[in-house]
Amino acid sequence: MLAPALSSTTPPSTRDDRNGESTDASITAWALAARSGDPDAFDLFVRALHRDVRRYVTFLGADPQSADDLTQDTFLRALGSLHRFEGRSSARTWLLSIARRAVIDNFRHHSCRPRLSDTEDWLSAAERAQPRDLPGFDDGIALAELLDALPADRREAFVLTQLLGLPYAEAAGISDCPVGTVRSRVARARTSLIEWLDAAEHPQMTTAA
Structure with a gap:
């Protein structure tokens, strides 16, 4: 279920200043439904937040080669932690917290390794995104x-x-x-x-x- 959702074309960000609260409420409802075993709800949850997660990990310093992997890792971690999500915060906040930990873990893992892409390549790819x-x-x-x-x-x-x-x-x-x-x-x-x-x-x- 997860791989097709992440590889599909990502829709525009679902957050809107005029109805951001209602949108976040819908996303949180999908997360809670996914926690109860609804695969369609999890697919909606992934599609709604995929773009935000990828932008977040990119701007935290992930290079283009790792941004997609970190996004995938974030949703895999979320899938494994859904049973602990109780909706006390918005699902967006919960997921971005997971993304932040994924980036930190990735930095620690690769701290002693050389970067695979130079600065100019990273900047041009980030600008295009x-x-x-x-x-x-x-x-x-x-x-x-x-x-x-x-x-x-x-x-x-x-x-x-x-x-x-x-x-x-x-x-x-x-x-x-x-x-x-x-x-x-x-x-x-x-x-x-x-x-x-x-x-x-x-x-x-x-x-x-």
Whole structure:
């Protein structure tokens, strides 16, 4: 069941600012139904969150060669842990927490191994994977490159709240830190990104300074 769901064409992200809560409620209901043994519900759960999981693991630093594997690993871990999911948090928050652990475990496992792809290959692949209509990130500036320059904790907070659209409280739960810390990290990330964008748009001013 799992492999066909992950290899199928992934639909657009199901989160919508206007009905995000109802969408999350539906996804959580699918997870609970899957826990009870409904295979169709698990397929809907996978399809609804596949894109978010892959974007999250990519922006946490996964290279293109491992992002798909980490996404697959995340859903396999979720399948094995469904019996413990009780719906106390949204299924999205629960799944992204699993994805975060999968990335950490992967980093630890490969910490002593050389990277398989160089920086330019990673950046170009990450840029191709990004949506083209994000406000403030146009004029040929690669969002992936800018985010990669942020400290890991600020990058994670920015991705969770600004790209995946999670509330700050849910992002705090995933990152295991206070809500205020998430807000501070996002604010600092925004400041850095704005400064870098401004420098890229006006390189002559930077050179003159």
